[in-house]
Amino acid sequence: MTEYFQDRSAIFESERLLKESYTPNDLPEREEQLKRLGLEVLSPVLNDAPPHNAFLYGKPGQGKTAAARFLLEKLQNEVDDRSGVSLTTIFQTCKGHHSSYQVACDLVEQLTGENPNGHPKRTVFARLYNALQDIGGIVVIVLDEVDNIGNKDMILYELPRARDNNHIEDMDVSVIGISNDMTFYDELDPRAKDSLCEVEIHFPPYGADQLRSILNRRSEKAFVDSAVTQEAIALAAALAAQDLGSARQAIRYLYKAGEFAALNDESQVSEEHVREAENHVEQMNIAQSIRDLTTQDQLALLALTSLANESETPASTPEVYSRYTDITSHVETNSIAMRRVRSHLHDLDMIGVVSGAKRSGGSRGGPKYYWELNTDFETTVDVLTEENRFNNVLELIDKP
Structure with missing residues (x-):
């Protein structure tokens, strides 16, 4: 074996079992959630009736997707042993999508091999309904990470009502939505909430x-x-x-x-x-x-990183904004208002990249937010360096 590879068989028997794509054969730690999903949601299929629509929610890594795959596979095995029941399961990730339209395009591509992106919304959904009609029977569509579509949630009330609205006939479509965002349910359009959330199942963090x-x-x-x-x-x-x-x-x-x-x-x-x-x-x-931050997020982070390099943090929002405008002028990028930069700093705080705290302004006025890096300084600078247009700013920042 050459110097470029290593035989890791002294440690690993099967690395494949440690990959995120692996679905285990049993989930005893999620027995309560599995029973609810099976008994309250999926059981009607065994009587040739569509399952209830369901909403599974909890933080990432809590077994939501694994539970859905696990039970639907078991249900398919049960159906295969019976006559007169036709079940099809479709898994669709919504990661990277920001609207129902994009998800519908991907579903059409998964079912037909052709992506209708660019066509009118009505055309896209018509092609989706035609593809589902061709399948027939009972179709369960699992929309994973559905919170990515935000408030553009039309697909969540369109699909469950497809038969009622005469888009399909002599078949049924049910939807299981899976969300990593615990607040997504509260922000759903009331029609989508009514259609999707017949059964809600929470997956709490593991101990x-x-x-x-x-x-x-x-x-x-x-x-x-x-x-x-x-x-x-x-x-x-x-x-x-x-x-x-x-x-x-x-x-x-x-x-x-x-x-x-x-x-x-x-x-x-x-x-x-x-x-x-x-x-x-x-x-x-x-x-x-x-890396996943927007340009304005990165500029706000760059301003705070620059201040941290000079030991000027925690810094107030006006101080960060002053450095931010210096940087946008330097890289010839349009600047945005301070209130919007403050909003970006709050977003960075939410994902743990920076830390913000409200403090008394003392003699300088009322309380203000003060910000500081919540990440490793060198790592932050290294990643920001990957954005070439920031290099002439980052050259001024000496790593400690």
């Missing part, structure tokens, strides 16, 4: 004991026997439980810890590897969060 159980099951098949210590599993579970309560995060910690052990030619994954993995994953998450 440390649940995550440890998940990691133990996954590691039994993913790692070589005795390649992972129980201490390492317990630490990965505890770290994830303290942060997001996410199974995805806990598995990511353990997977990266295994990679560090393999790279160091060590035969066992230890607590030290897990701590190294947590730091690495956290830095990668921060970097991706910054």
